[in-house]
Amino acid sequence: MSDFPNLKKSAGNETFGPFETYVREKYFLSRSIASSTEQNYAIAAAKMDGYLRAKKIENYESFNVEDTTPDLLSGFVRWYESRVQSRETVRSKRKILIAIVNHALVRQQRVLNSKFVRLPKPQKTLKDTWSDQQVAILVQVAGALPGVLPIGTSRGEYAACLIAVTFETAARRGDLTRITVKDALGDGPFRFIQNKTQHATKFVITPGTQQRIRNMPHVQKGARFVFQPWGGTHLDCLTRLAGNAMRRSGLTSSDGCLKKLRRSSITEAERVTPGTGYVQAGHTTPTVTVSNYIDADTAYADRHRPKVGGIEGGGSWLGKEVVDSPKHESASVIAARATLAVHENEAVDMETMAIAILVSDPSQSKKVIAERLGVSVRSLADGRMPRLAVVWASRSR
Numbered sequence: 001m002s003d004f005p006n007l008k009k010s011a012g013n014e015t016f017g018p019f020e021t022y023v024r025e026k027y028f029l030s031r032s033i034a035s036s037t038e039q040n041y042a043i044a045a046a047k048m049d050g051y052l053r054a055k056k057i058e059n060y061e062s063f064n065v066e067d068t069t070p071d072l073l074s075g076f077v078r079w080y081e082s083r084v085q086s087r088e089t090v091r092s093k094r095k096i097l098i099a100i101v102n103h104a105l106v107r108q109q110r111v112l113n114s115k116f117v118r119l120p121k122p123q124k125t126l127k128d129t130w131s132d133q134q135v136a137i138l139v140q141v142a143g144a145l146p147g148v149l150p151i152g153t154s155r156g157e158y159a160a161c162l163i164a165v166t167f168e169t170a171a172r173r174g175d176l177t178r179i180t181v182k183d184a185l186g187d188g189p190f191r192f193i194q195n196k197t198q199h200a201t202k203f204v205i206t207p208g209t210q211q212r213i214r215n216m217p218h219v220q221k222g223a224r225f226v227f228q229p230w231g232g233t234h235l236d237c238l239t240r241l242a243g244n245a246m247r248r249s250g251l252t253s254s255d256g257c258l259k260k261l262r263r264s265s266i267t268e269a270e271r272v273t274p275g276t277g278y279v280q281a282g283h284t285t286p287t288v289t290v291s292n293y294i295d296a297d298t299a300y301a302d303r304h305r306p307k308v309g310g311i312e313g314g315g316s317w318l319g320k321e322v323v324d325s326p327k328h329e330s331a332s333v334i335a336a337r338a339t340l341a342v343h344e345n346e347a348v349d350m351e352t353m354a355i356a357i358l359v360s361d362p363s364q365s366k367k368v369i370a371e372r373l374g375v376s377v378r379s380l381a382d383g384r385m386p387r388l389a390v391v392w393a394s395r396s397r
Contacts, residue, residue, distance in 0.1 A: 017049025019100065022065045027103055036174045036195060039235060044096040051076045065104040073097060074118035081120055085254045088292075090120035126254040129264040129295040134251060135167045142245035149230045151218040159245045161212045162227060162238060166258055169203040170265035170280050172196060173235055173258050179203070179226045184213055194282050201282035263293050270299040275333035287360050290339040331394035334387050335359045350375065351385040358391060366392075 016024065023045040028038055052060055055075065076097065080090050094117060101112045130138070142159035149155055165184070166176060174195050183190040189202040205213075213219055218228050227238065242257035253260040262281075266289060270277030277299065278289035338355035341348045348356075350373060357369050370377045380388060 017046070017052060018060075018063045019045035019048040019052075019065060019097075022104060023100060027100060030103075034195065036235070039233060040092070041096055041100070044093045045100065047080060047093055048076055048097055051079050054079070065101055066108060068097075068101045068104075068112070070112060070116035073101070073112075074116075077118045077120055085126060087120045089255075094118075094120070127263060127267075127293060127295045128254055128260065129267045129298055130251065130260060131264075131298070132167075132268055135163070135261065135264060138245060138249050138251060138257075139163050141249040142242075145241075145245060145248070151223070151228050151230045152221065153216045153218045155241065157212070157216050158227070159241050161209070161216060162242060163245065163257075163261060164209040164212060165205060165226065166242075166261040167265050168205055168209055170262050170269070170282070171203065172262065173238060176238065176258075177225065177227055177229070177234055180224055181213065181219055181226055182224075184226050185210055197282070199282060199284060201279075263295065266293045267295045267299045270294050270336070274300070275331075275336045277336065285359055285362065286336045286339050290336055294336075294340070296340055331390045335391050338387075338391075350379070351388055354380060354385060354388050355391050358388070 020042060023041050027041065033041075052063065057063060073094070077090060077094050080093060081087075084090060098112060098114050098117060105111060139160050142163050143156045145155040145159050147155045149158055162176070165171070165179065169176075169179075171179065171192075172194070175192065178195065179192070183192070183203075184205050189204045191200055192203050193200055213226055216226075219226065227234075230237065239256060239258060242261075246253060246257040251257075266277045266281045269280035275286075277294050278284075278286040281289045281293055283289050335355060335358075338348070338352045339359050341352055341356075354369055354373060357372055358364060366377050366380050370380055373379075379385075
């Protein structure tokens with residue numbers, strides 16, 4: 001018998017705690033959200049239930065989501081911080097749990113004020129990456145994984161293709177599951193709408209990786225998606241499969257194989273063509289890319305390596321059209337370097353600071369930038385700050 005007999009059970013006889021029970025039986029029924037979002041909410045709820053069990057809270061078996069206090073959520077944040085590397089992961093779970101609690105409090109006409117819930121501690125973002133040679137080794141090791149998946153494709157074929165496509169596209173885990181066979185096997189880049197941001201980007205898959213896709217039995221049988229699910233929570237299955245290949249190869253990651261592959265892809269794009277890393281990432285400006293993804297030591301200090309492109313050097317996977325002219329490319333490079341310098345707390349001049357401020361919000365006027373810097377608008381004149389003038393001119397493109 002369960003220690004908590006009142007808690008609901010799934011078809012698989014898995015006990016749900018109070019948060020996951022509430023999310024599945026009430027929150028999802030009153031909200032129209034994407035399946036990937038549902039998974040994120042269910043995961044956050046399960047983490048909170050795990051915290052409640054670890055804390056051995058009194059009357060856990062009769063605990064209601066409405067009983068949650070800011071102090072209890074702050075305790076969760078502190079507890080979860082000690083278990084994961086990424087501040088963003090903690091912040092995301094905090095945000096989701098606050099939304100769940102406030103949904104439960106609607107009936108009582110109450111609101112949990114988020115300002116009283118602890119924020120995760122700031123930390124230096126780990127931007128470790130793998131070189132294209134290391135990724136090639138990872139693909140080779142992945143291809144040797146034993147076993148066959150229920151969809152008829154070997155674990156090795158599926159894993160090798162997963163790692164290759166992730167590195168070539170820099171796609172997020174959720175977006176990988178939405179890449180269709182038709183798009184992946186087409187000629188040249190294809191347009192893709194990212195689920196997280198709803199922004200369009202272009203994915204490029206090399207001929208070598210396209211052949212890997214064609215060779216997978218589930219694709220030959222007419223599967224619609226390249227990474228067809230085979231059971232369980234699909235996103236978790238992809239994470240475990242890639243992680244298994246990573247461990248067998250002897251490589252390591254601070255936050256998982258697929259996330260490191262995404263960073264590695266973005267950094268490689270920046271190394272090959274400075275100023276284009278943010279486009280490879282699917283971002284609209286370089287700010288977030290530079291802060292969270294680009295490994296500066298690799299991107300800016302390792303350009304003597306050949307620009308081969310692709311896992312086996314068999315194509316220009318970095319062939320996205322990201323520049324209209326040398327002037328526009330120059331603006332991208334200037335913006336990326338300025339943002340990186342400020343983010344790394346380097347001693348920068350007034351012009352570099354002005355560029356970083358403009359990149360953070362391109363809608364700002366020169367008057368606003370001047371006020372933030374404590375200088376006159378005349379100080380930002382094109383003749384005095386030529387690099388700023390290039391970035392300024394490119395912002396409307």
